Amino acid sequence: MAERPEDLNLPNAVITRIIKEALPDGVNVSKEARKAISQAASIFVLYATSCANNFAMKAKRKTLNAGDVMSAMEEMEFERFLQPLRQALEAYKKGQKGKKEASEQKRKEKKNITDENDKSRDEEEDEHMDDEQEGENEGEEEDAWS
Amino acid sequence: MSEKTMEEKVEQATNSKNVSLPMSRVRLIMKSSPDVSCINQDALFLTTKATELFVQHLALSSYKNGSGKETNTLSYSDLANAAEETETFQFLTDILPKKILARDYLKSLEEMKKDDDSL
Numbered sequence: 001m002a003e004r005p006e007d008l009n010l011p012n013a014v015i016t017r018i019i020k021e022a023l024p025d026g027v028n029v030s031k032e033a034r035k036a037i038s039q040a041a042s043i044f045v046l047y048a049t050s051c052a053n054n055f056a057m058k059a060k061r062k063t064l065n066a067g068d069v070m071s072a073m074e075e076m077e078f079e080r081f082l083q084p085l086r087q088a089l090e091a092y093k094k095g096q097k098g099k100k101e102a103s104e105q106k107r108k109e110k111k112n113i114t115d116e117n118d119k120s121r122d123e124e125e126d127e128h129m130d131d132e133q134e135g136e137n138e139g140e141e142e143d144a145w146s
Numbered sequence: 147m148s149e150k151t152m153e154e155k156v157e158q159a160t161n162s163k164n165v166s167l168p169m170s171r172v173r174l175i176m177k178s179s180p181d182v183s184c185i186n187q188d189a190l191f192l193t194t195k196a197t198e199l200f201v202q203h204l205a206l207s208s209y210k211n212g213s214g215k216e217t218n219t220l221s222y223s224d225l226a227n228a229a230e231e232t233e234t235f236q237f238l239t240d241i242l243p244k245k246i247l248a249r250d251y252l253k254s255l256e257e258m259k260k261d262d263d264s265l
Contacts, residue, residue, distance in 0.1 A: 008175050014166050015201060022202035023209055023220065032222040037204055040225070040238050042175055044200045047237055048193055049176045057181070064176075066188040073196060077234045081199045088195045089188060092164065096187075 010041055048072050165194045172197065207232060 015038045019029055049064070051072035056064050066089060073081050172194045176185055205220060211231065212224030222245070229235045229242040 008178060010167055010171055010197075014168075018166060018198055018201045019205045019220075022205045026218065027209065028219040029205075030219060030221045033208075033220050033225055036222055036225050036242055037201060039241055040204060041197050041201050043238060043241055045172055045175045045193060045197055046179055048196060049179045049182060052189065052193075053179065053182050063184040063186050064182065064189045065186040066192055069189045069192040069196065076237075078196070078200070078203075080203070081196055084199060085192055085195055089192060092191050093188070095164070 008042055010038055012038060015041065048076065051075050165191065165198060167194050167198055169194050204228065204235065207235075 012034065016029070016034055019034065019037060023029070048069065049072075052064050052068040055068040055071045056062070059068075070082060070085065073079070073085065169190055173185060173190055176182060176190070176193065204225070208224040208228040209220045211228055212221070222242075226242045226244045229238040230244065
């Protein structure tokens with residue numbers, strides 16, 4: 001799948017919102033400035049990824065982890081981000097844990113319902129089997145007589 | 147108009163736990179980097195969040211540093227100036243070049259040619 005240049009850009013609406021929230025109320029942003037910030041953000045991702053990947057490779061790991069990203073921020077001299085990032089990550093992990101527990105709970109409940117359905121079906125089958133056996137016994141008795 | 151409604155405040159509170167930028171798009175950009183194989187979910191979240199912080203930081207720094215305060219507008223030149231003058235933004239100088247007037251550029255070309263001729 002070929003990657004078109006547009007796919008490596010971040011959505012304009014979200015970028016604009018973040019810019020507006022950062023600036024004092026009533027400040028305008030030129031279209032050119034918005035576009036430039038959006039491109040700068042994509043470059044930032046690439047730069048951060050490349051930097052973080054270096055840390056991972058040094059540790060002989062193939063998977064980029066949270067620690068690598070934090071080390072990259074320090075390397076890039078964005079120490080100001082470290083504290084807010086740590087807090088955000090904690091909140092994120094808590095949220096993920098909550099979601100996971102909620103979906104596991106749902107899965108358990110679903111399993112219980114399905115188990116109950118199977119159980120009642122088995123009981124009905126047992127009843128039928130008993131009737132058949134009684135029929136067979138009667139047949140044998142008759143043969144014995146003749 | 148700048149006052150937030152109750153709904154927006156609630157949305158912002160829940161958003162502060164998550165990110166506004168789409169993590170799927172950020173992952174796409176990360177994967178386009180050579181030698182990157184796997185990305186842990188926490189790493190993806192951090193990169194996305196860091197990018198948001200970066201956008202805020204770039205916008206605000208450029209505005210404070212630039213001449214936009216008089217015009218109440220953040221312009222491209224504010225960003226280009228920030229890229230050149232601020233150390234942490236120097237990796238952006240290639241994509242945020244300063245603009246010069248065409249006539250100034252042509253003038254400097256002529257001067258360079260004159261220097262070459264006199265050699």
